[in-house]
Amino acid sequence: xxxxxxxxxxxxxxxxxxxxxxxxxxxxxxxxxxxxxxxxxxxxxxxxxxxxxxxxxxxxxxxxxxxxxxxxxxxxxxxxxxxxxxxxxxxxxxxxxxxxxxxxxxxxxxxxxxxxxxxxxxxxxxxxxxxxxxxxxxxxxxxxxxxxxxxxxxxxxxxxxxxxxxxxxxxxxxxxxxxxxxxxxxxxxxxxxxxxxxxxxxxxxxxxxxxxxxxxxxxxxxxxxxxxxxxxxxxxxxxxxxxxxxxxxxxxxxxxxxxxxxxxxxxxxxxxxxxxxxxxxxxxxxxxxxxxxxxxxxxxxxxxxxxxxxxxxxxxxxxxxxxx
Numbered sequence: 001x002x003x004x005x006x007x008x009x010x011x012x013x014x015x016x017x018x019x020x021x022x023x024x025x026x027x028x029x030x031x032x033x034x035x036x037x038x039x040x041x042x043x044x045x046x047x048x049x050x051x052x053x054x055x056x057x058x059x060x061x062x063x064x065x066x067x068x069x070x071x072x073x074x075x076x077x078x079x080x081x082x083x084x085x086x087x088x089x090x091x092x093x094x095x096x097x098x099x100x101x102x103x104x105x106x107x108x109x110x111x112x113x114x115x116x117x118x119x120x121x122x123x124x125x126x127x128x129x130x131x132x133x134x135x136x137x138x139x140x141x142x143x144x145x146x147x148x149x150x151x152x153x154x155x156x157x158x159x160x161x162x163x164x165x166x167x168x169x170x171x172x173x174x175x176x177x178x179x180x181x182x183x184x185x186x187x188x189x190x191x192x193x194x195x196x197x198x199x200x201x202x203x204x205x206x207x208x209x210x211x212x213x214x215x216x217x218x219x220x221x222x223x224x225x226x227x228x229x230x231x232x233x234x235x236x237x238x239x240x241x242x243x244x245x246x247x248x249x250x251x252x253x254x255x256x257x258x259x260x261x262x263x264x265x266x267x268x269x270x271x272x273x274x275x276x277x278x279x280x281x282x283x284x285x286x287x288x289x290x291x292x293x294x295x296x297x298x299x300x301x302x303x304x305x306x307x308x309x310x311x312x313x314x315x316x317x318x319x320x321x322x323x324x
Contacts, residue, residue, distance in 0.1 A: 004293040009317040012268075012295040012303060012310045021270040024299025025193075028082035035085040037092060043099065045128045053113040055128060057101040059136075060088060064095030067140040067167050067324055068132070071100050072125065074147030074173075074301065076200040078107020083146055083172075083301050083309075090312040094319070097136060101128060103149070110207045118234050119148045119178055120250025122156040130163035140165040142324055144315065146301050147274075150174030151252045157263055158255025167324040169263040172311045173271055173301045176256070177278040178247035182227050184275045193273065198226055205233075253278055256290060262322040264291045266311045268298030291318065 005011075014020075018027045040058040047053045058079045062068075069091045073081050079100035088098045102109040103117035104124050117124065129141065141164055145153030150171030157169045175181035185194055205212065205220035216233055223229040231243035240246045269276040276294065284292050293314055295303075303310035 004291070006291070006293065006314060006317045007321055009314055012298055013305050014297055015304060015306050018302070018304045021268070021272045021297065021299040021302075024268070024297070024302030024304055025272060027299075027302060027304050033082055033086070035082075035089045037085065037088055037098075040100075045131050047104070047124065047127055049123075049127075051114050053104055053115055054109070055102060055104055055124060056108045056112065057099045057128070060092060060098045060100075062092070062095050062097035065139055066094060066096040067142050068136050069096045069098045069142045069144060070125075070129070071098060072143070072145040072149035072153055073101075073103065073106065074145075074149050075119075076106075076197065076204055077146070077149070078102050078109075080107065081146075086309050087144060087312050087315065090309070090316060091142075094316060096142070099132075099136075101125075103152075105208055106204070110204065111211075113208065114211045116205070116208075116212075116234075116237070117152075118238060118246070118250070119151045119175070120155050120246075121238075122152055122159060125152065125156050126161065126163060132164060137164040140167040140324070142166075142168045142170070142319065144170045144172070145174065146172045147174060151176060151178065151250070154252035154259070154263070154265070155250065155255045157261060158252070158258035160258060160260065166261050168319060168322050169259070169261055170266070170315050170318065171252070171263070172266045172303075173274060174252060174265065174267065175274045176251060176253040176265075177275075178251045179244065180278060181274045182230065182243065182247065185226055185273055190272060194226060198223065198229065201226070201229055253282065256282065257287065259287075259289055262289055262291065262318075262324070264293065264315065264318040266293045266303070266314055268300070268302065269294055269296050270298065271300045273300045 105116040
């Protein structure tokens with residue numbers, strides 16, 4: 001299928017020296033860009049599930065009457081991930097208030113949570129949105145997720161049952177088929193990525209060691225792969241038989257048909273972590289609420305092109321087009 005188009009948005013073109021999927025993927029880690037968002041307010045979201053867990057978020061107020069943008073990070077990310085900060089800055093320039101949410105046990109939330117997020121824990125997103133102050137949610141919401149957080153956002157949108165009006169959604173580099181993404185991540189050419197990400201997953205568990213059950217901390221320390229981590233920790237901890245059931249129940253591709261709000265999906269077909277086949281085989285033409293942008297290049301949550309981060313420019317153009 002074609003890459004997809006949006007009025008007012010040029011096709012993605014890599015900019016030198018960030019050529020190829022790997023440099024696109026690791027560019028922020030190399031450059032470590034800085035973003036001045038101004039002062040942020042700390043918001044606390046207690047979970048009403050008996051765990052005592054509290055999710056934390058950083059709120060930057062807007063300058064107009066735009067809907068609140070809620071940004072949901074990816075695996076081992078947090079409110080201060082570079083891609084989250086870049087989108088927050090872009091939306092801030094459009095007048096949006098922006099909430100950079102830390103999922104359960106991620107980043108600053110690690111010290112206040114006994115449980116951990118996963119790719120389909122949409123009840124936490126729903127709980128957070130239900131606690132938003134009326135002055136923040138009065139213009140509705142825009143939900144944006146990246147990678148694992150993108151899968152969670154799409155699943156949430158497909159489930160419906162919104163506690164506040166959602167005007168638009170966006171997912172960037174989302175693993176909409178979790179099983180195929182897990183298999184792809186185990187490929188030999190992803191060995192360096194795999195070692196790095198698994199190390200961060202283990203460190204994330206260790207950061208909450210005083211609050212977590214010892215069996216999960218021990219299982220994390222001995223996990224030899226991301227798949228094994230999902231099979232021995234994420235699956236059984238959340239009531240599934242293992243990784244395959246976890247993937248099957250929570251993959252966003254099973255929820256896309258239920259999405260009833262305008263939703264942008266941005267994914268590069270050269271993403272080294274997430275295969276493009278699930279995107280290419282989906283019948284987009286039959287679901288006008290879904291707007292896919294599938295450039296051949298861009299890496300994983302990369303899209304570093306002329307004029308800045310292309311997926312952020314795509315998001316702004318999309319919001320212009322849907323009036324959000």
